[in-house]
Amino acid sequence: MARQVSSTTLAQAVADHLRMRIHRGDVSPGERLPAERELAEQLGVARISLREAIRQLREDGYVEVRRGSTGGTYVTELHRPAEAWRARMRAQAGEMDDIIDFRIALETETAALAARRHTAVGLAPVREAVLALHDVIGRTAFRQADSRFHVALARAAGNERLEEAVESARGELFSPRDLLPFREPVEETLRDHQAIYEAVAAGDAAAASAAMRAHLEGTRRQLRIIVFGAEDGADEVAWSPV
The missing domain is CATH 1.20.120.530 (GntR ligand-binding domain-like)
Structure with a gap:
């Protein structure tokens, strides 16, 4: 029987993809990820799946969300x-x-x-x-x-x-x-x-x-x-x- 792909599975796959990009140096500490709409389009996923992936990365200490005029999702210093x-x-x-x-x-x-x-x-x-x-x-x-x-x-x-x-x-x-x-x-x-x-x-x-x-x-x-x-x-x- 084919295994179903749930939204949770997709979000995990997106989180893993972004994590690996950070690991290999495509995105470095202090850099801002593309805006949500743009990044979702780049990855070919729904914005709800991307939001869940970002939430997972925040919990693991990979990114932080900043507010204000320079707001957005930024890669942390990666200590944790x-x-x-x-x-x-x-x-x-x-x-x-x-x-x-x-x-x-x-x-x-x-x-x-x-x-x-x-x-x-x-x-x-x-x-x-x-x-x-x-x-x-x-x-x-x-x-x-x-x-x-x-x-x-x-x-x-x-x-x-x-x-x-x-x-x-x-x-x-x-x-x-x-x-x-x-x-x-x-x-x-x-x-x-x-x-x-x-x-x-x-x-x-x-x-x-x-x-x-x-x-x-x-x-x-x-x-x-x-x-x-x-x-x-x-x-x-x-x-x-x-």
Whole structure:
């Protein structure tokens, strides 16, 4: 028997979608979500389902609703949901490594396919995302440039399912770089992204795959520090973006 989709189920799906967008850095702390009517149209849902989704996100500490001339729904500083995420990662042994392992399997093959299949038009957004890191100012711009790179690379691979899977996997790992005293690793990220881009542009699938693997293994090391703690001086360690 087909399972019915209730309004509650739809609202939960919308909340999960918005939560993942926040996790992967599409929307950063302090940013305002689109107005209710516009956001409902973007997502293709009724406004009542969107309101319920926003209510869930408010309860979980992801957004706050402000009144007045600058009113609207804003992403919070994410302290409460980030701590809840870290607690879940600590409690569910192996989940973080499982997600990273999945991303490595997914994105190394994505990089290899991009090396084999890319066109000049498809490669241009990847290069633009690399160049954007030269001029980033602030964490929001940094997060957005990082996200643009991974998504553009998946598009260059020419497979919509891969693109969707990459975006979904990135959304499973909270990005608490906005909350912790880690310096922003623009140089490290630029180096990694440049290496991946050059291998893809050269059509070297093996090198592109290896560069992506090294990038994501760096992510694994830094996430372990963030989630499980580290020795004194950990706050000086550069954060490798997810």
